[in-house]
Amino acid sequence: MKIDYGRRELDAVHNSSFIRKRVLIVLFLLMPIPAFLISMTVGTFPITTGEIVGVISTRLGLEMGHPSVYETVIFQVRLPRVLLAMTVGSALSASGAAFQGIFRNPLVDPYILGLSSGAAFGAALSLGVVPWIPVQVSAFVFSLLAVAVAYTMARTQGRTPVVSLVLSGVIVSAVFSSLLAIVQIAVDERALQSIVYWMMGSMNTASWSKLESSLPLAFLGCLGILTLRWRLNVLALGDEEARSVGMNPERYKGIFVISAALASSSAVAVAGIIGLLGLIVPHMLRMIFGPDHRTLIPLTITFGATFMVLVDDLARAALGFEVPVGIITTLIGAPFFAYLLRRTRAGGWE
Amino acid sequence: MTISRYIAIIALCLYLAIPALGAPMEVEDNLGRTVTIDQPCQKIVFLVENALNTYYSIGDPETVLAIGDNIWKRELKEDFFKAVDPKFDDKVRIGFDAGLVSLETLAAEDPDLVVLWATSPEDENLNAITETLRIPVYAVFITSSGDMYKQVRDMGTISGKTDRASEVEAIMMSYVEEVTSATEGIPDEDRPKVYWMWSDVLGTAGRESGFDDLIYQAGGINVMNYWDNDASYVEHPTVPLETLINLNPDVIYMWYNEKLDPEDVIRGTEFAGWRDINAVKTGRVYEIENPFLFDAFSPRMPMALMHLAKNIQPELFADMSIDERMDGFFGEMYSVHYPGYAAM
Numbered sequence: 001m002k003i004d005y006g007r008r009e010l011d012a013v014h015n016s017s018f019i020r021k022r023v024l025i026v027l028f029l030l031m032p033i034p035a036f037l038i039s040m041t042v043g044t045f046p047i048t049t050g051e052i053v054g055v056i057s058t059r060l061g062l063e064m065g066h067p068s069v070y071e072t073v074i075f076q077v078r079l080p081r082v083l084l085a086m087t088v089g090s091a092l093s094a095s096g097a098a099f100q101g102i103f104r105n106p107l108v109d110p111y112i113l114g115l116s117s118g119a120a121f122g123a124a125l126s127l128g129v130v131p132w133i134p135v136q137v138s139a140f141v142f143s144l145l146a147v148a149v150a151y152t153m154a155r156t157q158g159r160t161p162v163v164s165l166v167l168s169g170v171i172v173s174a175v176f177s178s179l180l181a182i183v184q185i186a187v188d189e190r191a192l193q194s195i196v197y198w199m200m201g202s203m204n205t206a207s208w209s210k211l212e213s214s215l216p217l218a219f220l221g222c223l224g225i226l227t228l229r230w231r232l233n234v235l236a237l238g239d240e241e242a243r244s245v246g247m248n249p250e251r252y253k254g255i256f257v258i259s260a261a262l263a264s265s266s267a268v269a270v271a272g273i274i275g276l277l278g279l280i281v282p283h284m285l286r287m288i289f290g291p292d293h294r295t296l297i298p299l300t301i302t303f304g305a306t307f308m309v310l311v312d313d314l315a316r317a318a319l320g321f322e323v324p325v326g327i328i329t330t331l332i333g334a335p336f337f338a339y340l341l342r343r344t345r346a347g348g349w350e
Numbered sequence: 351m352t353i354s355r356y357i358a359i360i361a362l363c364l365y366l367a368i369p370a371l372g373a374p375m376e377v378e379d380n381l382g383r384t385v386t387i388d389q390p391c392q393k394i395v396f397l398v399e400n401a402l403n404t405y406y407s408i409g410d411p412e413t414v415l416a417i418g419d420n421i422w423k424r425e426l427k428e429d430f431f432k433a434v435d436p437k438f439d440d441k442v443r444i445g446f447d448a449g450l451v452s453l454e455t456l457a458a459e460d461p462d463l464v465v466l467w468a469t470s471p472e473d474e475n476l477n478a479i480t481e482t483l484r485i486p487v488y489a490v491f492i493t494s495s496g497d498m499y500k501q502v503r504d505m506g507t508i509s510g511k512t513d514r515a516s517e518v519e520a521i522m523m524s525y526v527e528e529v530t531s532a533t534e535g536i537p538d539e540d541r542p543k544v545y546w547m548w549s550d551v552l553g554t555a556g557r558e559s560g561f562d563d564l565i566y567q568a569g570g571i572n573v574m575n576y577w578d579n580d581a582s583y584v585e586h587p588t589v590p591l592e593t594l595i596n597l598n599p600d601v602i603y604m605w606y607n608e609k610l611d612p613e614d615v616i617r618g619t620e621f622a623g624w625r626d627i628n629a630v631k632t633g634r635v636y637e638i639e640n641p642f643l644f645d646a647f648s649p650r651m652p653m654a655l656m657h658l659a660k661n662i663q664p665e666l667f668a669d670m671s672i673d674e675r676m677d678g679f680f681g682e683m684y685s686v687h688y689p690g691y692a693a694m
Contacts, residue, residue, distance in 0.1 A: 045592035069595060069626040076623035077591050131608035185449050188422040193586075194550050204552050204591065207620045321581035322552065322588040
């Protein structure tokens with residue numbers, strides 16, 4: 001009798017833990033909604049929540065008198081910026097989680113294959129040397145080029161060993177960093193200032209056209225990772241283990257690298273280099289929900305969007321002047337990450 | 351007066367004059383450093399272009415020994431430099447390697463003085479030249495129109511042509527006064543609010559910048575003066591777009607921008623969020639189209655002021671022809687005509 005009672009108690013504990021986890025997952029999946037609503041009320045232009053509701057009501061056909069500038073601030077300034085921040089956050093976080101899975105390494109971020117160095121070089125080229133090429137296009141092309149070179153370099157005899165990928169990423173990063181240094185030396189002081197500011201990452205020039213150019217590619221990249229996410233669990237076990245269950249690891253590594261590169265390149269091209277986000281968001285979630293990519297990937301997409309948009313709120317409104325969002329990401333993310341790291345064993349990888 | 355007394359007075363005068371002839375003298379650069387030079391310098395290396403521009407209006411071009419090979423927008427300037435210095439193409443070019451000046455090339459020229467841009471006494475090039483080569487260095491760091499006038503006086507001291515330097519200073523001041531005499535009486539509330547747009551679009555000129563002064567002299571008021579935030583005082587603050595919309599400038603003045611035109615700001619899809627700003631609504635978005643002619647941190651600062659004034663206060667300066675004034679200015683400063691830079 002005693003034993004039966006113990007089993008029932010254990011079952012109850014297990015069920016309550018299961019339910020708690022499910023509720024938590026749903027909460028994290030829905031988090032972007034309140035974050036979006038809060039962000040729409042944050043800004044340096046003096047406009048109340050009631051006035052925002054009035055402006056939106058007018059858009060919906062209800063006549064509510066208000067100055068036209070309110071509509072501009074809500075629909076042309078805040079809305080594209082909030083949506084862009086969410087897109088960038090999702091793209092970088094999902095890419096980070098995918099790269100960490102492929103590389104089986106918790107220290108990996110979306111920039112492991114030289115993507116950020118390539119993007120920085122592309123942006124610098126546009127800002128200081130060939131101004132007729134748009135910064136966004138140049139950054140995007142060179143970030144993808146860097147990843148393509150790193151991937152091709154690492155591929156030998158139809159295989160792409162993880163160690164070779166890491167090393168080729170390091171080499172490509174170093175080459176593009178050197179090229180960037182040459183551009184920085186050659187350009188004038190003002191162009192140099194623009195390059196440095198771009199590299200800090202910022203969304204202060206967000207617009208619908210930037211969102212339109214970034215969103216489809218980020219969506220495509222995230223969709224690829226999301227659809228195939230369970231295969232990351234197999235890849236995370238190692239190439240031999242993947243082959244033993246009938247999976248072609250090379251094919252899926254390639255698909256994940258392309259998807260992650262596409263998503264993060266489209267984000268970096270419009271927002272500059274935002275450090276740490278792609279590293280800490282997947283980590284935070286792994287510490288809370290464990291390493292199963294079937295749960296992890298959807299959560300990185302939603303929580304990445306939430307985290308980024310809230311951080312951008314601080315960047316644009318906390319001090320009354322613009323602070324590059326990359327700085328805030330690091331300043332806020334690092335202590336929170338350290339706290340979680342101390343509370344969990346091996347950062348959730350065990 | 352006896353002959354012996356007369357000879358004694360002449361001897362005394364000569365005695366007093368000897369220390370001034372060829373004696374080392376001191377000049378304070380823009381960083382507050384005291385630079386000891388032999389007056390006048392016969393072999394000067396210019397690693398900064400704005401001081402070279404000033405020097406050409408005062409000193410002998412023959413004494414310009416070498417120049418830095420880092421001239422920005424060379425294609426806009428070469429005709430001018432060749433006109434005021436026929437041997438411009440033959441001057442030695444001093445290269446830079448990873449941002450550091452080529453010390454060996456510099457040492458080979460053995461100059462009396464090097465003039466370079468430095469924002470602090472810890473500047474690497476400044477210290478490398480003074481400590482390694484033991485060559486005096488005059489550091490240029492211009493942040494206001496006052497600094498420009500000082501540069502004119504210092505170039506006079508360096509070249510030994512202080513009278514010409516005084517003339518140049520007076521020429522510059524007279525052109526500035528042509529504008530300020532018309533604008534100084536305008537009350538602040540009647541001045542159009544001006545947003546200065548650097549090439550990073552939301553980066554602007556702060557309250558304590560050189561362009562704040564220039565905008566005021568031109569009859570406007572820098573919109574940063576209405577921004578209640580400490581960041582408005584820094585030289586190059588970045589303004590959130592929502593703040594800019596709220597500040598609502600009447601005029602937007604763009605620094606030379608290869609990626610944007612005023613038309614992009616007025617009608618471009620990237621600037622849809624700017625459409626309720628007064629300057630955009632009224633089409634009052636202007637650009638410094640030629641960064642050489644209207645360089646506010648060069649002796650052509652009065653021309654930059656006139657360019658600004660003509661657009662900020664169009665009614666006040668309706669009769670002013672920039673081209674005519676430019677021709678007069680280049681004539682007085684460099685003895686060449688504008689445009690074309692033909693010798694007078």
